[in-house]
Amino acid sequence: MTLHRIAVDAPLWDALDYLHAGTLPRGCLVRVPLGRQNVLGVVLGPADNSATPEASLRAVSEVVSALPALDADWLDLLQFAATYYQRPLGELMAAALPTWLRNHAAAAVAKRVAGLHRRREPQAYRLTPAGGTALAQELSPRHAALWRLATALGFTPPHAASTATPDAATAQALIHHDAAPRLQLDVARRLHPKAAALLRDWAARGWLETVPDVAQDSGRDHVRNTLPMAMHGVAPGTVHDDASQAPQTKPDASPPTRQAALPPALQAAQQAAVDAVCAARGYATFLLFGVTGSGKTEVYLQLSAHVLAQDPQAQVLVLTPEINLTPQLVQRFAERFPGEALAVLHSGLAEAERFDHWYAAHSGAARIVLGTRLAALASLPQLALIVVDEEHDASYKQQEGARYSARDLAVWRARQRGIAVVLGSATPSLESWRAAQRGRYRLLEMPERASGSLPAVRLLHAGQDPLLRQGGLIGQVLFDAIEQRLARGEQSLLFLNRRGYAPVLRCPDCGWLSDCPHCDAHLVYHRTDRSLRCHHCGHRAAVPRACPDCGSLDLQPLGRGTQRVEEALAVLFPQARIARIDADTARRKGAAQAGFAQMHAGEVDILVGTQMITKGHDFQRVTLVAALNPDAGLFTHDLRGPERLFAQLMQAAGRAGRVDALPIDRNPGPADALDCCEAKPDAADLHRPSSTPEMLVQTAYPEHSLYSALVAYDYPGFAARELAERRSAGMPPFSHQALLRAEHKKTEVLDAFLAQASKLAADILATPADSLSAAPGQTDGNVGGAAGGLMVYPPVPASLARVADVHRQHVLVEGNHRIALHGFLAQWRAALLHAKARVRWAIDVDPTEF
Template sequence: MAEPLHRLAIVVPTPAHSTVGGPLSYRSELPLAAGTLVRVPLGRREVLGVVWGEAPDEPDGPAREEKPVAGVLDGLPPLASAWRELVAFAAAYYQRSLGEVALAALPPQLRELSPEQWQRRLRRAAAAGGGAAVDPAPALTDEQAAALQRIGAEPGPFLLHGATGSGKTEVYLQAVAQALGADPTAQALVMVPEINLTPQLQARFGERFGDAGVVSLHSGMTNPQRLKAWLAAHTGAARIVLGTRMAVFASLPRLALVVVDEEHDPSYKQQEGARYSARDLALVRGKLDGAKVVLGSATPSLESWQASERGRYARLAMPSRIGAGPLPQVRLVDMNLQPKGTVLAPALAAAIEERIARGEQSLLFLNRRGYAPVLACTACDWKSECPHCSAFRVFHKIDRTLRCHHCGFSERVPRACPQCGNLDIAPLGRGTERLEEHLAQLFAGTRRPDGEPARIARIDADSTRAKGALEAQLGAVHAGAVDVLVGTQMVTKGHDFRRITLVAALNADSALFSSDFRAPERLFALLMQAAGRAGRDARQAGHSQMWVQTWHPAHPLFAALRRHDFPAFAAQQLDEREAAGMPPFAYQALVRAEARTQEVAQGFLREAAEAAQQLPEAPHVTVYPAVPMAVQRVANVERAQMLVESASRPALQRFLAGWQPLLQARRCKGLIRWAVDVDPLAI
């Protein structure tokens, strides 16, 4: 008697706004558990799929022909139910298709390997496994010990509010040891906001737990590296996963602890495809897996701070730096009182010179890479605009190019003005490359204690393009081979520079009067994080300084910064947000449209807004008029957006879910794509 065929619901890769949003039905001769990875036919291709369960009964009507499952990835445990629930939640909340989220969370190489290659990889993963041989941990301060005790005793989630240099990483290390020690199969996930922070974190965790049980997951890895790490985590061979935002979807079947370091950082929000917040999904994941969640920051996001104020998160306070050294003294330089064209105030230059002479290091940060933001003609109105974007191309002197940081379009610098032929074209403004050049000239006669000339170095996205460049440059800073470090904000986060005693922010004012209501929050966090790079060695902490050059020294943000008073700043900002009805007191989404013309993009959004009025939740949601985006043209594509807001998160979610088919039905000629961004970080 023939075996009955099993009808399975299988999730396959589908576009974001596919009319097929859920699993497809396939038949299998064998029963397959939910979470099993399979290969199935889709159109003319064979694709990777995830069994989601049994297929529902077909409604009355002509039966559809169901294709057979082509193969099963043998020897691989099914993906856990908590993982599938996380993916389903993320797809629904962020308004994406289930297939897009599920398959994007899996290593690309899973789809490409033959059965023979697959079995080889699986054998290697099993052979490479190793438990965690915990190394002795240092003694904790009273504040660290109290935080660790509460993490072990209470359910959480926890907000670890620790000053820079207070030893948050050691608390993470010992919390992981605590979780792994309580259960020989337990796993931990530790997330950081940026790839450049993972090598030093992996080194610390490797030293403490042994390299065999620790793996990294981030977008900078090759496909084979990513598959190897994913398999180690999925099979339990790796007990600790370190990673950036994508690691929130790692398959960790025995997850007991999740740590999100620098939880305030906007890098945790995905800006392409499914625009998820890894920090927020970490909290959801903790609930689904029964794992404890620790969010850590010296400057928590206002959403997390408010949650701890209201008792939804348990707040753990670590206000003191290790070694009892004080936080850096904050000095404001009023640029209104400086000579015209001043790059570095004389007092700041003198303070840097003193440090070079003492063998100490200084860090200057400027959030503009390149030599100058604009190249301009001195005779006419020509400026180095990008022909494909509504933005200027940045002048990079090192390779004599004009480069657009939005679309990547690059050209050699013209010999003369393309508009009038004038030979006198000059840089306007200042980027990190030009600042590095200026400092080299300024401190050309300054000597180190060994009599050698001062050494200036630059770390930004341009100087670290080559493989291994970032690690080499950070190594030079740690070794004392650099006296003055120039960089963008990538050098202000998370790095433990022991010799830096002076940090300076040279262009902090741009965020003070931004139209983005989150700009002051981001600026305060950046300045506090930057200040934390100074005086981390207790022997030098007494004379560490944070200098801020500003045209608005009386701004209240700087008053809170001088006192290192995050609670006061947060209270003032939350009062302003509540009065204005802004997050976290309201909930937002953006609908973005890209088209060949601005008229088509805005027309699509206007029609969508009119259609939305028929939805049941419309009375509880405000739909604002469509407007061009801040950079409205990128790579010859026009961009517009529309803000949607509600005082109720569930009402907004129901509204967006009901709106999706209406948006899909209004696709028109000239429209390239549209997307919904739930809980946007930039408006």
């Protein structure tokens, strides 16, 4: 028996030792006993000896031999992430590997993989001459479903008026083998519920033959039963569930093969960016700084085409911050690369579906992998290019469990593989911007739009607008602007980053507020179902008939949310078609995409929503964007508040003016080809907007420097001021931070733990520098408090101190040198584990939320 070191699917800091009859390769997936369960494990390698007594060592239960071993690069990635983010290796495994794989035995995995291999090369069935004879003899006229299958195979049924079954000679005359159509399995399933079994049986009898499906990628209906759906050029969720709504394939001819969309001619700035990345040799990080609509997506497409053409096995990873942006990105890549397999990875997939996509990436079958932050941990053995779109987005930082940054891991992974990584944004994160200013990243600029024009930004002083002074939600200037767009048949977009009807319900007589009984937060008023909801713990309550404290019947909503704006717009513009997209309306799967599809089709005049509607969408008819009361981001305790607000407003402004303005009665001709950088319009889009694009910002502080930079689209100036402030305050990116987050239902237990943690931290900092060890993988630099400039601050409550009856506090650690900080964190973590505290705690490295 050989001793193996195995990382198991459990939040354990150390790998465990197991026995196996032979030597297992590094990266091999196995199932091992852990307590009373069998869990998934990854072999890290053989072990010379074990701290576990030999009598207590257990054997590997089974080897998941159907899957290729995870490569050394992937194992090194996870071990680096576990070390850097101070998380158990098993926890990183849980984030990186599909839940379906973790929960199923080797036999189930082998069965599913075998099925995926059968589907990978889509096959079709074709009727043989012998089959034509047999069907004429076997089929009864009453077998309507069987006749549908036979008809789709090219066999002509008898006339409806005739009850006679055609004889063999007639059957031979009706079927021409060389011209017989190919019947795709997924099409057959819509014709008969047991089509798969029937076709296999007919093929076994010699009635049918299996042939390659030359119609692969020919239509959106040809993906229901292939691996994975997106591998055939269609985004998940776009497949027709009802056969009557799906495009039908004619039974007498195979559909034409889809052709790749021709790449458009690039502008000079786009071409320069493509040339720069293609010329890179080895590792290089590029910051693609381009205004909204400048053609960054087209740059990604052409870079991907270059990499895939260079190496027939190369893989490209493209990260996007939002699940809602994934379908349109899949569509763009599928149109450009119809012959390439695509995989999609995000948390919205069903467990088995996510495994299918993960396996396509892991096996190398999928050469293009698109996904959200969890895709950064995917197994990609032939990774040759990484793209991080909207790299500034806070969604790339995981806030629960393994708190990793997908953007930062993408950069590390590119360095590990010796490949290029492209970080794209119109408003880069200040960390990336400073790295580019210092020369660590190479800055590529695209200052102009590929088509259309940036909207002019106007600041509307809320204190000087008569409607806003009276408590209205829509000011007079904005009202007039919306009316003009409605008259011209154009679309308007209103952005308010607060869902619900009102943030709180208030009693004007006694001051009662609708507070959550379980959180230090208000219950948000939702008028659609007259409920009060906590957006943190999920608590719900009915709206009281009277004030619980004084009995007053005059309860009033305080503040505004997207529901309230939608209601106000319906009163002001009864003729308009109004839609709302936020986390409430998008709760059902596919609801958000349906809303966006209506917007693209011109079925919506005014769209109201949260930040979901401001990112990446190419609304061709939008000429007006309005931000309603965005001032809260100016005065937040969060050091990144202004940075996030500026990015949101810049992204919102970018939804307008995507197409050059022309007279509304002019039909677009060949010379009016649409923006090469974004998705093509729907067929119903017959006119281009005639209005000058515009963004209106209703604010009480129009003189603020952030808004001045917004008006001028001056991101470099805004970034310079923000970086100067952070430098003077010693805040990131001029320092490095980590948080010890702790929570417990009892405040006294939590306070005792944090007092103990603070003492342990002080003891470590008091240790002589030369006796302290650096973080794993770091060998230079001192880690002592003085040498590293480390500061451990006293415990403070979190910004939301109580959630679901659990009290939360944290301790901030700050230092000038990353090596010193990580050396301290490694020792502090070990001391805290040894203390065996009763509270739930975790170390959050490079925190973005407090």
